Every structure is written in C-alpha cells, then in structure tokens.
Amino acid sequence: MILKDGAACLRNLIHLFRPAASSLTSKLGACYFCTSHVASLQQPGKPSVFSSDDEYADLDWDNLGFSIKPADYMYTMKCSKHENFKQGQLSRYANIELSPSAAVLNYGQGVYEGTKAYRTEDGRILLFRPDLNASRMKIGAERMCMPSPSVDQFVDAVKQIALANKRWVPPPGKGTLYIRPLLIGSGPVLGLGPAPEYTFLAYASPVGNYFKEGSAPLNLYIEEEFVRAAPGGAGGVKAISNYAPVLKALIRAKSRGFSDVLYLDSVNRKNVEEVSSCNIFVVKGNVISTPATNGTILEGITRRSVIEIARDYGYQVEERVIPVDELINADQVFCTGTAVVVAPVGSITYQNKRVEFKTGSRSVYQELYSTLVGIQTGVIEDKKGWTVEV
Template sequence: MIPSRNITSYLILQSKQSNPTKIKSLLIFFTRILVNEELYANMDWDKLGFDVIPTDYMYIMKSNSDGTFSNGTLLPFGTIDINPHSTVLNYGQGLFEGMKAYKREDGGVQLFRPEENALRMRMGAERLLMPAPNVEQYIDAVKHVVHANKRWVPPHGKGTLYIRPLLFGSGPVMGLSPAPQCTFLIYTNPISNNYKGDTTSFNLLVDDKLPRAYPGGTGGVKNISNYSPVFQVVKEAKAKGFSDVLFLDAVEHKYIEEVSSCNAFIVKGKVISTAPTLGTILPGITRKSIIELASDLGYKAKERKVSVKELLDADEVFCTGTAVGISEVGSVTYKDKSVQFKTGADTVTKKLYGLITGIQTGLLEDTKGWVVKID
C-alpha cells in the first residue's frame, strides 16, 4: 500500500493540471493504490544485474517560452514522441545525470546529495545553451518519480533504484542553433550493487592514443555525446580481457584523466590524488564526496595532474562514480607493462567504500547533510 503522504504529494503535483493524459495517469496511479499494490515488484532481487528493467512511472516537464519550467507530471513509463527536427537528434544537444535511491534497513528510502546533481545539470545546460529546472524543481521531480516507483527500490543490501534524469533539446530547428524548447525527463531502473555484475577488481588498460575529452570541449559536463566516441576502444579492450579503459590527457598524453564512465584516484602513502576538473574531467558527486571523506580519515586529498609514471608506482588505485560506487583497481596495463595494486579488506579503498556506502544506505549517521529522505 502506498503511504497516504505519497498520495498527498502526488495530488499536490497534479492539482493544477487537467489535460486527458494527466487524468489518465492519475486514474492509473490510484487504481494501483485501491488494489493494495505489493510492497515490492515481483522479481528475484538476488539475480538483479545491470539489465533494462522498465518501472511504472516516468516524469516529464517541458520548458516555457521564457526558459522556465512548470507543470511537470508523472506518466506511465513508455515511449515518447519527438520531432525529427529536434536538436537532440540532429546536433546532440542533451545532458543526463545518474543518481540512486537507497532502501534503509527500516524500509525507508533516501537519496544521496541530489542537489549536487541538480547543480551539475544546470552547469551543463549553461554550456549547451539549454534552460534547466531549478534545484528545487529538480529534487521535487526526483522525489515524485521515486515515490511512484517505490516498489522497484530493491530491499536493503540487494541493490538500488538507479535514477536517470535527462535534459534535451526537443524543439525543432533547421539551422545550427539551440532548441526553442527543452524537455526534462526522469526514468528509473533497479540495478545490482555490483557494477555490470563485476565481483572482482577492475583490470584497466591505459590508452595513449585516443583521448576521452579535449580542452575546450564538453568533457567537464555530462553531455550525451561524450560517451559513444569511446565505445570502440572500450570494446576492443574488453575483447582483450580488460575491464575498461583509462584515458590520458589530449595535449601531452602522459597524465591520467578518466575511465570511460568514472573518475580515477591513486593512493600513495597518506596521499590520495585525482585529476583536476579543468574542463576535461567530469566533476563527479562520488568523487567530490570521497575527497572530503579522505580528508576526514587523515589523508591528504589532492586534485592535481597525475602522470602515468605515478600511476604505475601507486599503492592503490580506485574508481568512483554513481554506477561503479567505489571500485578497486587490481591492475593497470600501459604499453607492455602491467602493474598490480593492493586490494582487499585492509585498504584505504575499502575504508572509503565502507564510509560512503554506510551513509548512502543509512547504516552510518549522516553528519554532513548529504542524505535526503523521501519517505
């Protein structure tokens, strides 16, 4: 049964809306309530992976002519109509975010630093000349879509509900120009705690030929077009037995930047280092949190250029990101040289993993104001 406070929040959202599509959504929503819908979706949570699993609802909100957003609505999950002239299809004007909803031991649900995702989307929107929801609208939308899909939040310890907010140019253009209207859309998908089913540490290949991002480009924002250019090199690396690719800078080809979809850190003694966000590195929310937590543990956390030579001489290496969480790197291969790193229980990586996942899942007290409870 969906709690009455969820019904109230949904009614507030819908109270000023009256078109047929929204009325249909409202009827479906309350039909589910009246039949006393189950606490959890009917699936085997122990077999959860990183597969496409559509949930019940998505959230859509479109920009107005003045660049503001209003009248967002929950709709049954499904396909969307999009104009063939839209800028997202023709010119790649689009952003995405990645977030998770966590189930606590008491059955409650919470988010981790959603305002940071909202701010990062606004930063990206400014770079791509798109209007964006304000922080309050963004967080409110995320809360509503998680409430509506609450039965898809995996039980505590079994996984998380991945949240994918999108912002894209949906309005039509013919010439090279930003869209006259943008769409903000959120869908969700339950996923495993193990990134793509990985149960062992990462085995990375350092690529010194193809940079992930170039100075002056869009490597510092979550532009949708940042990712497909690395598909080929990552596929080739995986065919050779590697987990992923670690890319180098585009100018000197000697400083580490990012893995295909996550930030990279090295540990040497009491110093933890990661590449600076100077336009080619995505400012990850997990990355930002780990820098602060590392300092709390007494380590010197530095944002600086890290050479391949320093990487190969590190004690530990790990990756951070919403999907990967904190994933230890067991080995790195550069040219013909392969280096092994310390992994396992007695590592800085595991200490940081325990801290951040404890806060995210409610096992540890949140003393930093990072958690937003939505139940």
C-alpha cells in the same frame, strides 16, 4: 466518484495484463488520456493512483546486474526557449514522441544525470545529495545553451520518481533504484542552433553492480590512440555527446578482457584523466591523489563525497595533474562514480605492461566504500546532511 471508479478499473486492467501495460497505454487513446489527466490531479510528491500496493516488484533481486528494467513511472516537464520550466507530472513509463529534426537527434543537444534511491533496513527510502546533481545539470545545460529546471524542481522530480516507483527499490543489500534525469532539446531545428523547445524527463530502473566483475578488482587498459575530451570542449559536463565517442575504445578493451578504459590527456598524452564512466584515485602512503577537474574531467558527486570522507579520516587528498608514470608506481588505485560507487582497481595495462595493485579488506578503498555506502543506506548516521528521505 466516476473518475475514481474508472481509474480503479484501469488499474485492475493494467495489473492483470502487466506484461502488455505499455502497449495498452500507447494503443488505447482513452486509457492514455485517463492516465495523463488523473496523474495531473496528483499533488506534487504523490504517486499516481495507479501505484501498486505490492511491497516489491516481481524481480530476481539477487541477479540484477546493470541493465534497464523500467520501473512503473516517469516524470516529464517541458518549456520553450527563453522560458522557465513549469510543474511537470508523472505518467506511465512509455516511449516519447520526437520530431525527426529534434535538436537532440541532429546536434546532440542534451545532458543527463544519474542518482540513486536506497532502501534502509527499517524500510525508509533515501536519496543521496540530489541537489548536487541538480546544480551540475544547470552547469551542463548552460554549456549546451539550454534552459534547465531549478534545483527545487529537479529534486522534487527525483523524489516523485522514487516515491511512485517505491516497489522497484531493491531490498537492503540487493541493489539500488537508479534514477536517470535527462534534459534534451526536443524542439525541431534544421540550421545549427538551440532548440525552440526543451524536455526534462526522469525515469528509473533497479540495478546491481555496474561491472560484470561485481565487487572484484577491475582491470583497466590505458588508451593511447583515442582521447575522451580536449581543453575547450565539453568533457567537464555530463553532455550526452561525451559518451558515444568512447564506445570504440571501450568495446575493443572489453574484447581483450579488460573492465574499462583509462584515458590520458589529449595534449601531452602523459597525464591521467578519467575512466569511461568514472573518476580515478591514486593512493601512495597516506596521500590520495585524483586528477583536478580542469574542464576535461567530470566533477563526480561520488568523487566529491569520497574526498571529504578521506580527509575526515586523516588522509592527505590532492587534486592535481597525475603523470601516468606516477600512477604506475602507486600502492593502490580505485574508481568512483554513482554507478560504480567505489571500485578497486587490481591492475592497469600500459604499453603492453601489466601493473598490479593492492586490494582487499584492509585497502583504502574498502574503508571509504564502507563509510559512503553506510551513509547512503542509513547504516551510519548522516552528520553531513547528505541524504534526503522520500
């Protein structure tokens, strides 16, 4: 009873001073102790006693954009090298403590995932194929010499984050709750080698459209100076070290008015690979082509789902090498990714020549987008078993 009353008092305090909640949690050692130990008493899949009863967080749901707006809770679990992850726990979203010599800070030993929670018209919360995110993290962790959570542990963590942060899941049609699972080498190292300790954590943020254009067609720039990945590297896994190197090309392209950068292969500089943050598809007649995932291209979960949906609709889908000249002669082009969903490409600029593509309501991308989002949000019956209700 004392614990329950104390938790209620702290909950009310945090509610009254919500703008400073994170500061209170970090500065008041007793509060942090209480929060951590109460959270550890929860059953798996149950939110902390500090969960708000409010149906929605106080946000401008019509103008979310794609920027961090931290939800209330994050999930954390740790393990040592050569051990397995144990049961983790929810805690308030807050800064984490790392050694200056942590492997992730010094050598970039880390992988991450991105998935979303969707609110249906009848109020349910759905996840989309989180088991595939878990499997992809395991593959990436192995490449980066890291232990990883089991598929069940990963999915359970994502479920807990979605449930505990339910009030941050946008209303239907207003956006999604983006969930970021992260696996890092948190233990200290000096000489180059795997970390002695690893941390898995997951946090969430409500988001709207990834691109500032919203649903408008994208304008891509084909990069010829920089490459994203090379054979034998880690381009095919979601390593954190893959993303900072593309910033220079991306910033330069955006300063020229482009939406994003499309990269070519590092060997011949003639074949299409992927965009900075998503996969690319080329449409010619009834044939939809996308670059094969040969080790330099990330095997996107949205990519995989769109391929299956397209084949259900009778399209011939090919995963193969796509020369840039073939791309330029396409009828339609679109991108896919967890963040971007399915986004039309209106133009591509290559060697100072701009080529435009068909877009609009009758485009192939629109058909695939409507079906995919319909399944994700419960509007279309999920006959494939892709969605998981929280």
